[in-house]
Amino acid sequence: MLITDKLLLSYQRCNLRAFLDTLGDWKQQDPPSDFLLKLMRDSATYQQQTLESETYQQPYYPRGDWAAGAAATLSLMQQGVDRIYRGVICQGELGKTNDKTASILGIDDQYLPDIGEIPETPVYLSSSILHSSEITLVSRPHLLIKQPGDSKFGDWSYATADIWLSKRPKLDYQIIAAFHAQVLASVQGTMPENAWLMLRKKGLWAVNLHQRMPQMFEILDECIEMLENRDKPEVFISRQKCTLCGWYSTCHAEAESIxxxxxxxxxxxxxxxxxxxxxxxxxxxxxxxxxxxxxxxxxxxxxxxxxxxxxxxxxxxxxxxxxxxxxxxxxxxxxxxxxxxxx
Structure with missing residues (x-):
């Protein structure tokens, strides 16, 4: 089973969305609305503006090949690159066939979906962590930032930073930062001291990992249990939130039927x-x-x-x-x- 930061973000906002993102038929999703497309453009613009002041390198790999992405990211980390943009880090193993498939829906469009068709190719997974031998955590922070401190790479380590259009350090953003930190710790052999949110008009905001890490594990446990048991959450229509979701028509039809x-x-x-x-x-x-x-x-x-x-x-x-x-x-x-x- 593949658990991504995008999936965990969706789970915090709507359990059913995370369930459908993993086990649903993506062909039933609604196309993005004009308003959602505008939000995506605004987010992309802000992200580009923020990165204008940063010098970074980016791992290159075939689209959707997260094992290659993780290897390319690890190579940059071993070299001690100061800033790594959109690196792939994972806790567990990617790419081994074990008769289990996991949807890759969502990971490549973590915060800013690419417009176009979603690939149908499944990813085959195997790992030996967490609840079972078939769970892999995959994280794509916007930035991996080099900092002093010993790790398996040498006398340097990394911390993560995510770029958000929001002015507020929302709890779900902080939980994702804690998720990044957990996965990063498994890669570099030491827990980062900091995790950052880059917020509009507020700049860098430090996440309290000591406070958020236990909350993240609780949410992660619940998400994994839901998916392992295929326990579909009850539908609930929220007028303000649901209209931006690609599963809105599917959920609304179910809600009307009952x-x-x-x-x-x-x-x-x-x-x-x-x-x-x-x-x-x-x-x-x-x-x-x-x-x-x-x-x-x-x-x-x-x-x-x-x-x-x-x-x-x-x-x-x-x-x-x-x-x-x-x-x-x-x-x-x-x-x-x-x-x-x-x-």
Missing amino acids: KHLSLLPGVTAKRYAILKVLGLTDLESLANANSDLLASYPEFVAGVAVDVVQQARSTFLNQPFVREEKSSATDSVTDVTDVTDRG
Whole structure:
């Protein structure tokens, strides 16, 4: 099994996306939207501007041949090159056939997808690390930066830096930096003291590896367990995030087929977690729910509880949604089971 930094980034943002990126049919993906293409161009422009002040070397290898990429990167590290751009580092072994295949979807478009067809050629893997003998970690940091400190190469070692368009050091970026550090440690024989994020208008930002490394391992363990068990996560539609994902149409169709509550306006991920605790996981149960009970949770403040219950009732009964004023939905609307049971 191939676990890449791109895959781990996707897992943090959406478990189902990571599952589909690995086990789904990429031919079912949506083409990138105009807005996503703009974001990609903006990211590329910022990355190029940042690198203008850097002197670096880049490993060259056949597209998709990560074993060759790792070998070329290792050679540059052994030479003591000051800056290595888009190197490939791995923990485990690439290229050995063992009857197991792993999708290479995602690794080459780690942060900025190349526009074009995704290659269909699988990568055959074998390694002897982590949970099983068939897991390989592959990392492609934007920069490997030489620094003082002993390693298997000599009196120098490397730290990683990723270039992000964001102004904030988001947690998922920091987790990926910790992932880079773990894989890099296996390559150079020593854990880097630092990992860096290169942020817009903020420059270099140091990641606290002591803090983030345990969190990274927990997330990595969960991701590996999900993929090893082929445990497909529950679909959830988030209006702001999902529209940029290539699996949006696939997931939205699944959500519609089961009438998932995430399709209701106002049902966010945090609110859905509360609904699951209360056993309100389908339209009928939510439509019959007591909004006062929901209102006791901070996630359902300021009339949100009433609106969510009314939305569920309107959808369940196929009636227009009319927001009620100054009254509890449970006091003024007939129990939907009374309506539906009358035929």
